[in-house]
Amino acid sequence: xxxxxxxxxxxxxxxxxxxxxxxxxxxxxxxxxxxxxxxxxxxxxxxxxxxxxxxxxxxxxxxxxxxxxxxxxxxxxxxxxxxxxxxxxxxxxxxxxxxxxxxxxxxxxxxxxxxxxxxxxxxxxxxxxxxxxxxxxxxxxxxxxxxxxxxxxxxxxxxxxxxxxxxxxxxxxxxxxxxxxxxxxxxxxxxxxxxxxxxxxxxxxxxxxxxxxxxxxxxxxxxxxxxxxxxxxxxxxxxxxxxxxxxxxxxxxxxxxxxxxxxxxxxxxxxxxxxxxxxxxxxxxxxxxxxxxxxxxxxxxxxxxxxxxxxxxxxxxxxxxxxxxxxxxxxxxxxxxxxxxxxxxxxxxxxxxxxxxxxxxxxxxxxxxxxxxxxxxxxxxxxxxxxxxxxxxxxxxxxxxxxxxxxxxxxxxxxxxxxxxxxxxxxxxxxxxxxxxxxxxxxxxxxxxxxxxxxxxxxxxxxxxxxxxxxxxxxxxxxxxxxxxxxxxxxxxxxxxxxxxxxxxxxxxxxxxxxxxxxxxxxxxxxxxxxxxxxxxxxxxxxxxxxxxxxxxxxxxxxxxxxxxxxxxxxxxxxxxxxxxxxxxxxxxxxxxxxxxxxxxxxxxxxxxxxxxxxxxxxxxxxxxxxxxxxxxxxxxxxxxxxxxxxxxxxxxxxxxxxxxxxxxxxxxxxxxxxxxxxxxxxxxxxxxxxxxxxxxxxxxxxxxxxxxxxxxxxxxxxxxxxxxxxxxxxxxxxxxxxxxxxxxxxxxxxxxxxxxxxxxxxxxxxxxxxxxxxxxxxxxxxxxxxxxxxxxxxxxxxxxxxxxxxxxxxxxxxxxxxxxxxxxxxxxxxxxxxxxxxxxxxxxxxxxxxxxxxxxxxxxxxxxxxxxxxxxxxxxxxxxxxxxxxxxxxxxxxxxxxxxxxxxxxxxxxxxxxxxxxxxxxx
Numbered sequence: 006x007x008x009x010x011x012x013x014x015x016x017x018x019x020x021x022x023x024x025x026x027x028x029x030x031x032x033x034x035x036x037x038x039x040x041x042x043x044x045x046x047x048x049x050x051x052x053x054x055x056x057x058x059x060x061x062x063x064x065x066x067x068x069x070x071x072x073x074x075x076x077x078x079x080x081x082x083x084x085x086x087x088x089x090x091x092x093x094x095x096x097x098x099x100x101x102x103x104x105x106x107x108x109x110x111x112x113x114x115x116x117x118x119x120x121x122x123x124x125x126x127x128x129x130x131x132x133x134x135x136x137x138x139x140x141x142x143x144x145x146x147x148x149x150x151x152x153x154x155x156x157x158x159x160x161x162x163x164x165x166x167x168x169x170x171x172x173x174x175x176x177x178x179x180x181x182x183x184x185x186x187x188x189x190x191x192x193x194x195x196x197x198x199x200x201x202x203x204x205x206x207x208x209x210x211x212x213x214x215x216x217x218x219x220x221x222x223x224x225x226x227x228x229x230x231x232x233x234x235x236x237x238x239x240x241x242x243x244x245x246x247x248x249x250x251x252x253x254x255x256x257x258x259x260x261x262x263x264x265x266x267x268x269x270x271x272x273x274x275x276x277x278x279x280x281x282x283x284x285x286x287x288x289x290x291x292x293x294x295x296x297x298x299x300x301x302x303x304x305x306x307x308x309x310x311x312x313x314x315x316x317x318x319x320x321x322x323x324x325x326x327x328x329x330x331x332x333x334x335x336x337x338x339x340x341x342x343x344x345x346x347x348x349x350x351x352x353x354x355x356x357x358x359x360x361x362x363x364x365x366x367x368x369x370x371x372x373x374x375x376x377x378x379x380x381x382x383x384x385x386x387x388x389x390x391x392x393x394x395x396x397x398x399x400x401x402x403x404x405x406x407x408x409x410x411x412x413x414x415x416x417x418x419x420x421x422x423x424x425x426x427x428x429x430x431x432x433x434x435x436x437x438x439x440x441x442x443x444x445x446x447x448x449x450x451x452x453x454x455x456x457x458x459x460x461x462x463x464x465x466x467x468x469x470x471x472x473x474x475x476x477x478x479x480x481x482x483x484x485x486x487x488x489x490x491x492x493x494x495x496x497x498x499x500x501x502x503x504x505x506x507x508x509x510x511x512x513x514x515x516x517x518x519x520x521x522x523x524x525x526x527x528x529x530x531x532x533x534x535x536x537x538x539x540x541x542x543x544x545x546x547x548x549x550x551x552x553x554x555x556x557x558x559x560x561x562x563x564x565x566x567x568x569x570x571x572x573x574x575x576x577x578x579x580x581x582x583x584x585x586x587x588x589x590x591x592x593x594x595x596x597x598x599x600x601x602x603x604x605x606x607x608x609x610x611x612x613x614x615x616x617x618x619x620x621x622x623x624x625x626x627x628x629x630x631x632x633x634x635x636x637x638x639x640x641x642x643x644x645x646x647x648x649x650x651x652x653x654x655x656x657x658x659x660x661x662x663x664x665x666x667x668x669x670x671x672x673x674x675x676x677x678x679x680x681x682x683x684x685x686x687x688x689x690x691x692x693x694x695x696x697x698x699x700x701x702x703x704x705x706x707x708x709x710x711x712x713x714x715x716x717x718x719x720x721x722x723x724x725x726x727x728x729x730x731x732x733x734x735x736x737x738x739x740x741x742x743x744x745x746x747x748x749x750x751x752x753x754x755x756x757x758x759x760x761x762x763x764x765x766x767x768x769x770x771x772x773x774x775x776x777x778x779x780x781x782x783x784x785x786x787x788x789x790x791x792x793x794x795x796x797x798x799x800x801x802x803x804x805x806x807x808x809x810x811x812x813x814x815x816x817x818x819x820x821x822x823x824x825x826x827x828x829x830x831x832x833x834x835x836x837x838x839x840x841x842x843x844x845x846x847x848x849x850x851x852x853x854x855x856x857x858x859x860x861x862x863x864x865x866x867x868x869x870x871x872x873x874x875x876x877x878x879x880x881x882x883x884x885x886x887x888x889x890x891x892x893x894x895x896x897x898x899x900x901x902x903x904x905x906x907x908x909x910x911x912x913x914x915x916x917x918x919x920x921x922x923x924x925x926x927x928x929x
Contacts, residue, residue, distance in 0.1 A: 025676075025704045025742060025749060027713065028480040032107050033398065035065025036475045039437030041452045043890065044074020044082040045216050047093050051442040053100050058460045059438070060104025063472035067101065068109040068255050068333075068434060069094070071216030073892035075450060084218030085114050086238060091246035098249060109253040109333065112239065112321070114219025116257035119212040121221040122238055125162060127231035128222035129208040132266040133159055134290060137200040141172075141193035149189050149202050156206070163206040167271065167283045172196045177284045201286040203271075208263045214892055226259075227267035227309065229316040236324050243328070250328040256321070258356060258402075258512070259339035265309070265508035273312055278304045279606040294505065300605040303501040306509060307604075310341035318349040325351075333400055337386065338512040342497050344541040347390030352432065354400035355387035355425075358513055360407050363420050364687040366733040367828065368848040371417070373409035375898050378513045379421060381428050382520075382527040388429020389538040392487040395559025398432040401425045404456045405436045409898050411448075411873040412911070413456040414831035415464055415471045419847040422475065423683035423736055427668045429538075431482035433475060447776070448877065448887055453896045463803050466774075466870045467832040470844035477708035481738050482681060485674030489536040490656055491593075492548075492555060492566040496523060497541065498573040498603035526569040526595075526647070533648045534658025536670060540566070542578045550588035553639065565591035565642075565654050574599035576615040583621060587637025591654050596628050596645045660695045667731070671698075676742050682729075683736040690731040695724050700741035703727045705752045708738060710843060710852070714752030717927075730754055734848040755821065755924035762921040764788070764865075768810045770914070773868055775804030776876060788915035790830065792875070799913075801879035806914050808867045812921070814858055819923035821855035828916035829869060836866040854921065871913035874905075881906040 028034075038059075059067065074082050083090045094110070101108045112118060119128075133156055139145050149168055151160045168189065170178040173196065180200070183191050189200075210223045225231045243250055274282045282289060282305065289305065291298040322332045335354045336346035347353035359377035362370065388399040403425060407413045425433060435458040441449035449461035459465060501509070504519055517524065530537055540548070540557070545566075547558040555563045566582065568574075579599055586592045598619055602611045623634035623641055631644030633653045644650040651658070661667040661682060667690065669682045677700040684690055696703075703716040703725065716739070717728040731737060770791060771782040777798045785794070788808055792800045824842070826833060832846035837857035845852055854865075880887060881904040888895045897903050 025740060025746065027477065027706065027711070028484050030476060030480055031483075032065040032105060033432055034476050034479040034483055035063055036433055036435060036472050037066030037068065037109075037400075038064055038435035038458055039402070040067040040069050041437055041439040042069055042071040042216065043439060043450050044078060045071045045085060045090055045093070045218070046074055046078055046081040046083065047440055048081075048442070049093070049096050051440070052093065052097055054443050055440055055460075056097070056100045056104045056106060060106050062465065062469045063476065064106060064438075065476070066107045066109060066434065067438070068111065068253075069097070070111040070255070070437075071114040071219060072214045072452070073115070073890065074217065076889050076891055082217045085120070085216050086242040087218060088246055090218070091242055091248050095246070095248050098251075107252050109255055110251045112236075112254045112256060113212065114216035115212050115214035117212070117223050117259065117261050118226070118235060118256065119221050119223035120215070120219045120238075123222040123224045123231070123235065125207055125222065127225055127228060127234060129210050129261050129264040130225050130228070130266045130268065131206050131208050131263050133163055133204040133206045134286070135202045135204065137202070139193060139198050139200060141198055142195040143193065145189060145191045145193045147189040147191075147200070148187060149184050150187050151204055158209065159204065159206040163204040165202060166205045166268070167203040169201050169283050169286055171199045171201070171287055179283070199287065201290070203283070203286070205266065205268055208261070210262055210264070213260065223261055223264075225264070225267050226261060226317040227270070227312040229320060232317050232320050236321075250330045253331045253333050253352065254321070254325050256332070256334045258335040258337055259510070263508070265340075267312065270308065270312070274305065274308045277308050277311060278604070285605070297605065299502050300603065300608070302507060303498060304604050304606070305507070306340065306501045309508070310345070313339060313341045314346055314349050318346055322350050335402065337383070338510055340508055340510050342495070342541055343386040343511055344390050344393075344495055344539055345543050347387050348394040348396070348544070351396060352398045352400050353387035353390045353396065354402060354434070355384045355428070355430065356402040356405060356513060357384070357421055357425060358405045360417060361421050361424060363685040365420060365685065365848050366687055367850065368416060368420070368734060369414065369828075369830070371408045371412050373412060373898060375406045379424060380517075380524060381424065381531065382524045383513050383516050384425065384428035384430070385527065385537075385539065389540070392429065392489065392538045392561050393492070393540055393544050393557040393559050395557075395561065397483065399429045400432045400434055401430040402436045403433050406454055406898065407456055410451075410457070410895070411877045411905070413464070414872060415467060415846040416829075416831060416848055418456070418471065419474075420683075420685055420734065423668070423685060426478055426482060426681050427670050427683060429487070429670060431479050433479070446887070448873065451890065451895060453890070453893050463870055463873050464831065466805060467834065467844050467846050470846050474708050477706070477711065478681060478736075478738070481679050481706070482670070482672065485672045485679065487538070487561050488671045488673040488678060489538050490564050491530070491535060491537045491651070492540040492557075492563045493527065493530070493537045494545070494566065494568045494571060495539045495541050496569065496571045496573075498575070499571060502573055502603065522570065529647050530567070530651070532662065533651060534660065534663040535651060535656070537567070538563070542575060545578055545581050548581075548585065550585045550590040550639070553589040553591070555585065555590050564656050565593055567593045567595065568599070570596035572597070572600045573603040575604075576602055576611055576618060579615065579618050583618060583636070586639040586641055589638040591640040591642065593642045593650050593654070594628075595647060595650060598622055598643075657697050659697055665690050665692065665694060665729075676744075678741045680739040681736065682731070682739060684731040684733055687733055689733055690729060692729065693719070693726045694729045695721065695726050696739070696741060698725060698741050700725055700743045702742050702744065702746045704740045704742065704746065704749065706738040706740065708736060709847075715746045715749040716752050717754065728754060732849045732851070753821070754927045755823065756927055757823070758817070758819065758923045758925065760817070760923065762812070762815065764810055764812060764919040764921065767812075768808055770809075771807050773805040773807050775802045775806075777802055779804070788827075788917065788919050790912035790916050791914040792910050792912055800910050801875050803871060803873045803876035805868050805870045808869060808915050810865050812863050812865065814860060814863050816860070817923050819855065820926040821853055821924050822858055823851050823922040823924055824854040824865070825920045825922060826850040826867060826915060827918050827920070830912045830914060830916055831872055832870050834868040836868075838864055867915065869914045872911060874908060874911045875913065878905045878908040
């Protein structure tokens with residue numbers, strides 16, 4: 006049994022025997038991080054130092070990605086995969102194990118795959134077309150060369166692959182063999198001829214952000230020989246140095262630019278599509294995009310997709326399995342069907358890009374952010390592939406460019422982390438953590454496009470609380486199986502047909518232009534209270550119907566399949582959908598039945614087959630109103646309104662979304678179901694919610710603090726209802742069970758009393774940590790930003806200030822007290838009467854305090870940690886050189902050059918009203 010299969014089995018069986026308790030924590034449940042090795046200038050002393058800090062804080066996985074180095078540090082750089090590098094790698098594996106950390110590694114340096122061993126012959130390839138016009142009836146002597154002045158570099162290395170001749174009567178001739186030394190000699194028949202030459206050129210792209218020993222050309226990912234040869238250097242390095250292969254090999258987003266060809270593409274095209282592309286170069290290159298052009302280009306795109314999957318991701322994964330490793334891959338950015346590409350590896354990985362504004366109450370906004378591309382419709386490609394293929398993990402490159410450097414707080418991270426969880430992520434990786442030696446001057450070694458989740462960032466002080474939150478969430482999200490309601494057919498042929506140009510790469514920055522209708526479809530369905538996974542034509546072929554449910558090849562069950570306003574669909578796919586319906590499945594067609602087949606080859610024949618199948622579908626005069634038809638043992642539903650059509654399935658929408666606006670994901674386990682729920686909105690929730698599961702009781706789990714308890718529940722019309730309380734920004738895990746929970750402690754539902762104690766006066770402030778140093782105690786009276794102190798260093802420091810106050814607790818009948826810290830910049834550890842009461846790091850900045858309070862006098866201490874922004878801005882104003890990195894060095898947002906000297910001072914510490922709120926707990 007493969008390692009990946011064993012992992013899947015353990016996840017399905019483990020952790021569910023006592024689902025009313027927190028699941029057992031495994032290393033995979035702890036957060037991971039991309040571990041940037043800058044110049045691979047690592048040493049054993051600092052590896053031990055860093056790994057100890059990471060493990061102590063709660064990091065469970067690290068993925069080594071070597072990149073460019075530090076200026077002037079060349080003597081310490083270690084060439085990638087050299088004996089010295091492998092020695093450091095082996096030492097890392099040993100030290101990581103001591104610290105409870107699993108080690109993964111990039112199958113290369115920087116990105117994409119490539120390096121010094123990639124010759125031009127195996128480098129990323131592009132097509133160059135040249136056209137000529139000649140008059141026949143005589144011998145033609147024609148120079149066949151690249152004439153485009155922009156392609157001078159290609160003239161030296163490009164090779165002629167085809168020379169084709171076409172006349173107005175539809176005759177096509179292959180003249181390739183008649184070209185010698187760049188000259189065509191041809192006795193041309195009468196008439197006017199168009200000649201089209203295809204040259205195989207190169208992109209000349211080099212590995213981006215390469216580390217020493219990793220510099221070189223990017224490989225041709227569609228060339229199986231190039232891919233196979235690329236892995237040889239890894240086998241040699243691991244075998245010669247007697248090293249253990251990593252747990253997982255990683256591949257970053259597919260950023261192979263302009264690579265639209267590979268030497269054997271024409272042969273593969275004919276084998277896969279059934280006709281010769283070179284006989285249709287005029288239509289293929291027609292920029293007016295006739296129907297023939299659209300169909301031929303769609304066939305080309307499908308061929309590129311299949312070749313990338315077969316020759317790269319599948320071969321890579323097979324190679325990793327041979328060595329006992331798994332693969333983790335970002336398919337986005339590739340010119341391939343994202344579902345099938347993601348599904349061809351062990352761990353699909355999505356990417357969050359930019360900051361999402363959910364309008365959460367009390368959450369600080371930052372003006373320095375990038376456009377947000379973290380739409381749930383994009384994030385779901387990876388998890389959909391994992392779910393339908395039965396892969397246990399979905400990973401994420403988390404928090405890429407969330408805000409400008411030095412300005413990202415833990416509180417800003419949480420909502421986008423919750424969005425990842427809701428999208429199906431259950432094995433997240435930060436982007437990322439640069440290795441930085443202990444002796445490096447602050448801010449240490451940095452990567453240009455991340456939030457720097459590392460000990461050199463001040464947010465690290467309270468990050469363990471965030472890591473524990475992630476761990477608790479993922480312990481549940483890795484448990485059991487997916488339980489999304491519907492499958493949605495991915496209209497890949499419509500996309501390939503409609504998008505202009507030749508090569509199309511599905512990167513996250515373009516999907517709003519490439520697939521706006523599909524994005525709107527997914528958003529509409531989710532807004533209606535349902536959850537979905539996408540499915541491709543290939544996975545539809547292997548889907549079966551069991552007990553009126555759709556079961557994919559990965560064993561995941563769904564209640565129906567939605568075909569969203571699709572125009573083009575292969576006849577084989579439509580036939581399979583009708584077969585599934587006849588067997589008992591429910592198939593929903595929205596706005597229309599598919600109208601036509603994709604592709605160019607044998608179009609009339611395929612259309613006849615397609616129309617024969619269409620005629621078997623129930624006749625409907627219009628899709629404007631929703632209709633339901635019995636079809637064999639199953640149902641076909643037709644309509645234009647998604648909510649009406651989905652309601653016809655008999656599957657109720659989740660009130661969590663429709664009535665309360667909450668975001669959620671649901672999974673099943675051996676004892677029931679569990680939900681991750683997040684209040685990503687500007688309102689609080691307190692009400693009875695009906696859950697669409699058959700169980701009769703529920704447990705609540707708070708991933709922020711580890712609390713658990715039996716929820717207030719009742720049965721209404723045969724359905725489970727639970728009372729749910731969530732503040733704006735909060736999240737909760739619900740476990741439903743079909744057994745009595747009488748012995749479980751009841752969940753506490755606080756009812757805030759009308760009276761609260763406003764802690765307006767009597768505050769003092771001193772600094773626990775501060776750079777530059779600030780000593781002494783300040784009688785600030787009210788809780789204000791420490792940047793308002795008449796102390797110059799307070800406006801430019803990075804550190805932790807301790808706000809303290811002594812209060813006289815009034816005699817009030819209360820079951821508990823909530824300490825509301827108001828506006829916290831940016832996270833805080835709370836002590837009450839010397840006892841640690843918890844860490845507050847996300848909105849709402851509140852925690853329970855009653856356990857630690859006593860009658861009479863009480864000392865409350867709040868250690869608030871700010872961001873590094875004020876300190877780094879001061880360093881820039883003083884022209885202190887800290888941007889010491891090669892390559893791109895330290896780019897600002899949108900890859901702009903510049904510094905931070907003009908930043909305004911960011912508030913730090915407590916910023917306003919702090920309250921103690923007495924609460925009563927409602928009884929069950």
